[in-house]
Amino acid sequence: MTRPTPLSGFPEWLPEQRLVEQQVLDRLRRTFELYGFSPLETRAVEPLDQLLRKGETSKEVYTLRRLQAAEGEDEQSLGLHFDLTVPFARYVLENAGKLQFPFRRYQIQKVWRGERPQEGRYREFLQADIDIVDRDTLPSHYEAEIPLVIGDALRSLPIPPVKIMVNNRKLCEGFYRGLGLEDPEEILRIVDKLDKIGPNAVKAEIQQKATEAQAEACLALAGISAQDASFADDVRKLGVEHPLLDEGIAELTAVVETAREHSPGLVEATLKIARGLDYYTGTVYETELAGFERFGSICSGGRYDNLASAGRDVFPGVGISIGVSRLLGLLFKADALGVTRPVPTAVLVALWSEEERAASNRIAASLRARGIATEVAPVPAKLGKQIRYAERRGIPFVWFPANGENPDQVKDIRSGEQAAAEAQTWAPPAADMAPTLR
Amino acid sequence: MTRPTPLSGFPEWLPEQRLVEQQVLDRLRRTFELYGFSPLETRAVEPLDQLLRKGETSKEVYTLRRLQAAEGEDEQSLGLHFDLTVPFARYVLENAGKLQFPFRRYQIQKVWRGERPQEGRYREFLQADIDIVDRDTLPSHYEAEIPLVIGDALRSLPIPPVKIMVNNRKLCEGFYRGLGLEDPEEILRIVDKLDKIGPNAVKAEIQQKATEAQAEACLALAGISAQDASFADDVRKLGVEHPLLDEGIAELTAVVETAREHSPGLVEATLKIARGLDYYTGTVYETELAGFERFGSICSGGRYDNLASAGRDVFPGVGISIGVSRLLGLLFKADALGVTRPVPTAVLVALWSEEERAASNRIAASLRARGIATEVAPVPAKLGKQIRYAERRGIPFVWFPANGENPDQVKDIRSGEQAAAEAQTWAPPAADMAPTLR
Numbered sequence: 001m002t003r004p005t006p007l008s009g010f011p012e013w014l015p016e017q018r019l020v021e022q023q024v025l026d027r028l029r030r031t032f033e034l035y036g037f038s039p040l041e042t043r044a045v046e047p048l049d050q051l052l053r054k055g056e057t058s059k060e061v062y063t064l065r066r067l068q069a070a071e072g073e074d075e076q077s078l079g080l081h082f083d084l085t086v087p088f089a090r091y092v093l094e095n096a097g098k099l100q101f102p103f104r105r106y107q108i109q110k111v112w113r114g115e116r117p118q119e120g121r122y123r124e125f126l127q128a129d130i131d132i133v134d135r136d137t138l139p140s141h142y143e144a145e146i147p148l149v150i151g152d153a154l155r156s157l158p159i160p161p162v163k164i165m166v167n168n169r170k171l172c173e174g175f176y177r178g179l180g181l182e183d184p185e186e187i188l189r190i191v192d193k194l195d196k197i198g199p200n201a202v203k204a205e206i207q208q209k210a211t212e213a214q215a216e217a218c219l220a221l222a223g224i225s226a227q228d229a230s231f232a233d234d235v236r237k238l239g240v241e242h243p244l245l246d247e248g249i250a251e252l253t254a255v256v257e258t259a260r261e262h263s264p265g266l267v268e269a270t271l272k273i274a275r276g277l278d279y280y281t282g283t284v285y286e287t288e289l290a291g292f293e294r295f296g297s298i299c300s301g302g303r304y305d306n307l308a309s310a311g312r313d314v315f316p317g318v319g320i321s322i323g324v325s326r327l328l329g330l331l332f333k334a335d336a337l338g339v340t341r342p343v344p345t346a347v348l349v350a351l352w353s354e355e356e357r358a359a360s361n362r363i364a365a366s367l368r369a370r371g372i373a374t375e376v377a378p379v380p381a382k383l384g385k386q387i388r389y390a391e392r393r394g395i396p397f398v399w400f401p402a403n404g405e406n407p408d409q410v411k412d413i414r415s416g417e418q419a420a421a422e423a424q425t426w427a428p429p430a431a432d433m434a435p436t437l438r
Numbered sequence: 439m440t441r442p443t444p445l446s447g448f449p450e451w452l453p454e455q456r457l458v459e460q461q462v463l464d465r466l467r468r469t470f471e472l473y474g475f476s477p478l479e480t481r482a483v484e485p486l487d488q489l490l491r492k493g494e495t496s497k498e499v500y501t502l503r504r505l506q507a508a509e510g511e512d513e514q515s516l517g518l519h520f521d522l523t524v525p526f527a528r529y530v531l532e533n534a535g536k537l538q539f540p541f542r543r544y545q546i547q548k549v550w551r552g553e554r555p556q557e558g559r560y561r562e563f564l565q566a567d568i569d570i571v572d573r574d575t576l577p578s579h580y581e582a583e584i585p586l587v588i589g590d591a592l593r594s595l596p597i598p599p600v601k602i603m604v605n606n607r608k609l610c611e612g613f614y615r616g617l618g619l620e621d622p623e624e625i626l627r628i629v630d631k632l633d634k635i636g637p638n639a640v641k642a643e644i645q646q647k648a649t650e651a652q653a654e655a656c657l658a659l660a661g662i663s664a665q666d667a668s669f670a671d672d673v674r675k676l677g678v679e680h681p682l683l684d685e686g687i688a689e690l691t692a693v694v695e696t697a698r699e700h701s702p703g704l705v706e707a708t709l710k711i712a713r714g715l716d717y718y719t720g721t722v723y724e725t726e727l728a729g730f731e732r733f734g735s736i737c738s739g740g741r742y743d744n745l746a747s748a749g750r751d752v753f754p755g756v757g758i759s760i761g762v763s764r765l766l767g768l769l770f771k772a773d774a775l776g777v778t779r780p781v782p783t784a785v786l787v788a789l790w791s792e793e794e795r796a797a798s799n800r801i802a803a804s805l806r807a808r809g810i811a812t813e814v815a816p817v818p819a820k821l822g823k824q825i826r827y828a829e830r831r832g833i834p835f836v837w838f839p840a841n842g843e844n845p846d847q848v849k850d851i852r853s854g855e856q857a858a859a860e861a862q863t864w865a866p867p868a869a870d871m872a873p874t875l876r
Contacts, residue, residue, distance in 0.1 A: 003748040004488070004532045007514070010481040012529065014536055015543060022477045033872075034806040036783035036813035036833075039460045043448040043562055044482075044548060048505075050442070061505045066552035067486075067517065068498075076445070079505065091450065094442045098452055100831050102816050105453060110482060114504035124481055139817060141795060148799075152806075261796060262803060310441040345474035357579060358699060361586075365700060368472040368590075375474035378540050379577060393538050395474075434471075 009115075009123030011325060013332075016342035021126075021328055023339065023437050024157060025108055028128050028322065031153035032106040035145075037130050040105040042087040044112075048077035050090060060113040080112040084129040085319060089308035092133055092315050101315075102134040102142070108324070122325055129301075131319030133308065138316040140251050143283040143303050144258035146320050150287070150299055151259065151266040153322070158437050159337060160290040162298070165225075165270035166255050167284050169302070171248025172271070175221055175235070178242030179214050185278060191222050192274035222272035228260055229253045231269040248282075255283055281305040285320050289327070292334075298327045339435045342394040344373045346428050347410070349399040350386045351377040359401050363408070366423035367399075372433070374399075387413055396432050399423075447553075447561030449763060451770075454780035459564075459766055461777065461875050462595060463546055466566050466760065469591035470544040473583075475568050478543040480525040482550075486515035488528060498551040518550040522567040523757060527746035530571055530753050539753075540572040540580070546762070560763055567739075569757030571746065576754040578689050581721040581741050582696035584758050588725070588737055589697070589704040591760070596875050597775060598728040600736070603663075603708035604693050605722050607740070609686025610709070613659055613673070616680030617652050623716060629660050630712035660710040666698055667691045669707040686720075693721055719743040723758050727765070730772075736765045779873045780832040782811045784866050785848070787837040788824045789815040797839050801846070804861035805837075810871070812837075825851055834870050837861075 006012070013021060029039070051061050061079040069075060081087045084107045092099065108128045115121055130149060132142045147164045154162045169188075176184040190205045199219055206215040217238055224234045232249045252269055259267035275284045282303030289298050301320030308315040331337040347367055349360045357376065364374040375395070377386045383400075390398050390413055399421070400409045410426060411418040427433075444450070451459060467477070489499050499517040519525045522545045530537065546566045553559055568587060570580045585602045592600045607626075614622040628643045637657055644653040655676055662672045670687045690707055697705035713722045720741030727736050739758030746753040769775040785805055787798045795814065802812040813833070815824045821838075828836050828851055837859070838847045848864060849856040865871075 004528050006532065007481065007483070010483060012481055013479070014533065015476040015478055018477050018479055033782035034809070034811045036781060036811055038453040038781055039456050040453055041451070041456055043445065043450055045445070045448060045562070062502045063505050064500045064502060067501050090442050094444065095452065124483070258799070262799070343474060343476055344471035358696070361696070361700070373472045373474055
């Protein structure tokens with residue numbers, strides 16, 4: 001076998017980076033569960049026709065085939081899921097009779113997109129999603145709860161501050177309709193390009209469907225942002241009226257004000273936020289990481305009313321998705337997130353001779369029984385070599401088993417401090433028990 | 439959309455079952471880390487030629503294709519991994535320069551096999567693997583460590599007792615060669631069928647390659663088992679001699695005796711264990727769950743010397759894999775593993791009116807800040823209805839916010855007990871903090 005090389009678009013972490021990822025996921029899970037979200041996983045595959053329901057994403061799907069499928073075998077076409085929302089909607093429909101509604105779940109899984117690889121685009125990546133779905137109707141207060149959860153989750157990590165930018169589809173649609181524009185989705189798609197092509201180009205594009213005054217009003221709306229209910233005054237000043245606009249303003253006000261009480265500075269009403277996918281029907285979210293704004297949103301989502309329905313059953317929902325691989329990729333590249341040591345192991349038990357391995361094993365077992373991660377030295381090398389092995393691995397303590405007249409001793413190889421110790425009672429300082437994020 | 443139906447071979451758990459799975463994985467991880475194994479994940483895909491290196495498994499591979507791949511586009515053929523050992527071997531080769539050896543990692547991921555679905559066979563399932571690899575040579579004491587880790591991991595779960603059955607390839611090969619048989623792999627493949635086709639059929643098959651006396655000796659060897667070093671005496675009694683046999687006996691003795699000191703009753707030398715995959719070169723492991731023996735091994739593996747090599751670099755290893763989906767599938771079907779409550783939530787904060795939601799949110803935030811998982815009621819329904827909602831979800835406590843003259847109160851809805859409480863100080867009994875396995 002020749003030495004293998006990485007596959008473009010399929011990132012893999014080194015062990016220390018994976019340790020970081022694992023700890024990040026543990027903290028996210030912890031917060032999600034504090035808010036009562038249940039863990040859930042769905043299979044990696046969906047029937048292809050389900051994945052292609054939204055034509056826009058069809059080009060990103062990986063399809064599957066059994067290598068040894070029999071000639072003419074008529075199996076259902078399957079593809080790998082490209083997000084966690086479509087599989088979740090399908091899961092809710094399939095298991096509706098066994099779930100309690102409103103149903104809140106978190107889901108942390110890989111997704112796959114067969115895109116052409118390019119800078120910052122992965123073909124396989126990890127997402128962490130939360131969603132709340134209800135049967136028939138979903139109260140809009142859940143749209144205000146989602147940013148609290150995400151705020152607590154992301155703020156539990158030692159990363160730069162985040163800002164969740166929220167908008168509301170009803171607000172925009174109501175505004176555009178109040179202006180007399182008949183294809184609000186089209187306008188939204190154009191406004192979505194604001195950061196990319198700039199206000200002049202957006203205005204020119206809108207004017208292909210509207211008057212100059214209408215285009216200017218759309219741009220003025222997109223320019224509004226505030227961290228409190230004052231955004232509503234700015235919208236009102238534009239003089240447009242529509243019942244849907246009123247609804248949207250009320251919902252967005254509730255989101256902003258709920259977040260302002262819970263976590264000042266976390267949420268901002270940002271009326272240019274559009275979100276590409278057109279299944280959103282209410283609040284939409286995007287999230288900026290301070291210092292990494294140019295890389296786009298690290299956590300996005302919104303309210304959807306038409307994603308899960310079968311016959312007369314409808315299950316409206318609201319959810320958001322943290323792009324974990326993307327976030328970690330950015331932070332690793334900037335050397336902005338790490339861990340206090342690169343391995344779980346706190347103690348290396350030294351070995352005097354291969355014949356005395358059982359004695360070293362007993363010490364290790366005794367430490368492990370009290371939650372202290374421990375390895376025994378690979379070989380009974382010279383002591384200096386065993387200590388250097390611990391150093392290389394990043395293990396902070398080396399344990400020397402009793403030897404002749406000498407009792408058991410433990411050495412902190414960072415400070416060089418060494419003292420007699422008993423395997424039944426000794427413990428490292430709390431900060432050294434396990435690696436933690438830094 | 440019509441109501442979707444399950445896909446055969448792609449199991450999905452209900453939320454409560456996934457909660458169980460999550461807790462099982464947490465306990466496995468905990469044990470793996472106590473032994474110093476680092477977490478690792480590899481991408482889901484490998485180049486197809488890598489997956490097909492062992493012809494035997496080729497029929498089980500799912501291949502991938504980008505739905506919108508351009509005509510004539512010459513992309514590398516990819517397939518989903520069918521185990522975690524092949525990707526790990528590739529990862530070690532690819533990253534050898536960045537890893538510290540001996541390298542110990544655990545890996546918990548889905549794998550896919552495009553088999554025809556049949557009873558108990560999954561096409562997508564979760565495995566939890568541990569492996570230790572070293573550069574050039576791997577001391578055999580690691581073959582004795584693996585059962586200690588797995589024993590501690592599985593015994594941390596409230597499941598029936600497990601028995602790890604071990605054998606050694608060198609022992610078998612040495613024995614067969616000592617008998618004068620020239621194709622030991624072929625004999626091993628026949629012995630592997632012992633439980634399936636019985637001793638007479640095995641004997642008949644071996645006799646196609648050997649004399650009756652040789653066949654009987656092979657069967658006699660396969661009949662030996664013991665939980666201590668006494669198996670060696672039984673082997674010696676068969677009167678066969680070969681240097682490889684001596685090596686195998688010594689290694690197997692070390693495995694059995696190391697385990698006997700650490701966890702009496704855990705490990706048994708069982709000389710009929712063969713393992714199908716032919717990359718094993720030393721100790722092999724299979725694991726029986728008491729009461730579920732007929733479903734086969736829940737945890738298997740062994741020592742391999744030739745899986746990872748590039749040019750002059752070789753990385754021998756030893757590892758074992760817990761079939762998590764299969765294990766849970768069996769236990770769920772037998773109703774033999776569950777959780778103390780079906781949701782993470784400990785407390786439901788009731789809601790007097792939608793206008794007072796902020797007050798209920800504040801109580802919830804205060805409880806969460808002290809690690810108590812809390813939800814706020816979906817709607818300000820009649821109190822009885824809110825309590826029934828908690829009951830239906832399996833939430834043990836309902837919190838009533840202060841109301842007029844009444845202070846805050848909390849009710850254990852299982853006992854009906856209710857008392858005044860403060861959100862800044864109240865905590866549930868330790869057993870109710872989080873759901874745990876039972």
